[in-house]
Amino acid sequence: AVDPYVADNRHAGAVPFTGDGMAKAFGGQDGIRRIVDRFVAINFADPVIGEIFANHDKVRLKRTLFEQFCFILNAGCTYSGRDMASAHKDLGVQKADMNRLVETLQRAMSEEGVSFQAQNRFLSKLAPMRHDVIEK
Numbered sequence: 001a002v003d004p005y006v007a008d009n010r011h012a013g014a015v016p017f018t019g020d021g022m023a024k025a026f027g028g029q030d031g032i033r034r035i036v037d038r039f040v041a042i043n044f045a046d047p048v049i050g051e052i053f054a055n056h057d058k059v060r061l062k063r064t065l066f067e068q069f070c071f072i073l074n075a076g077c078t079y080s081g082r083d084m085a086s087a088h089k090d091l092g093v094q095k096a097d098m099n100r101l102v103e104t105l106q107r108a109m110s111e112e113g114v115s116f117q118a119q120n121r122f123l124s125k126l127a128p129m130r131h132d133v134i135e136k
């Protein structure tokens, strides 16, 4: 058994956008869910970073990643996952893995029709988290 995780939006790693512009640009909660499901599927199947995801709880990841994206996009969610340093501890993620993940996320967002401007605004919220994700 593991300790229950505490829902705490500070663990999400970014201050959310204000207003509903970004939530709309991502198609609301339905659009965000489709993007996250596709993003997770692409990552698990990816020839480069797939092995980092193998054997991790895909169902949980889809749920908490959805909560994180939805919270940051100000689409009305609370994040219940771990903070970014704890979640990625000992995964051995390298800079190249991070770059690859940005590409798979761009693919998932493009497939959902998110504008490049909105994609880039969202990516710049995630970018500072690389310091907690990449293994030094």
Ligand code: HEM
Pocket: 049, 052, 053, 056, 057, 060, 061, 064, 065, 068, 080, 081, 082, 083, 087, 088, 091, 093, 097, 098, 099, 101, 126, 127, 129, 130, 133
């Ligand atoms: C800024 C970039 C990233 C963000 C915002 C992010 C976000 C997250 C979130 C929200 C979780 C779930 C935490 C939880 O459920 O408690 C997670 C877990 C995970 N992430 Fe990331 N992540 C990022 C980068 C990466 C990269 C580059 C990789 C590998 C290529 C990666 C691999 C994983 C794996 C394997 C897990 C599951 C860990 C476990 O099951 O214990 N992440 N990430």
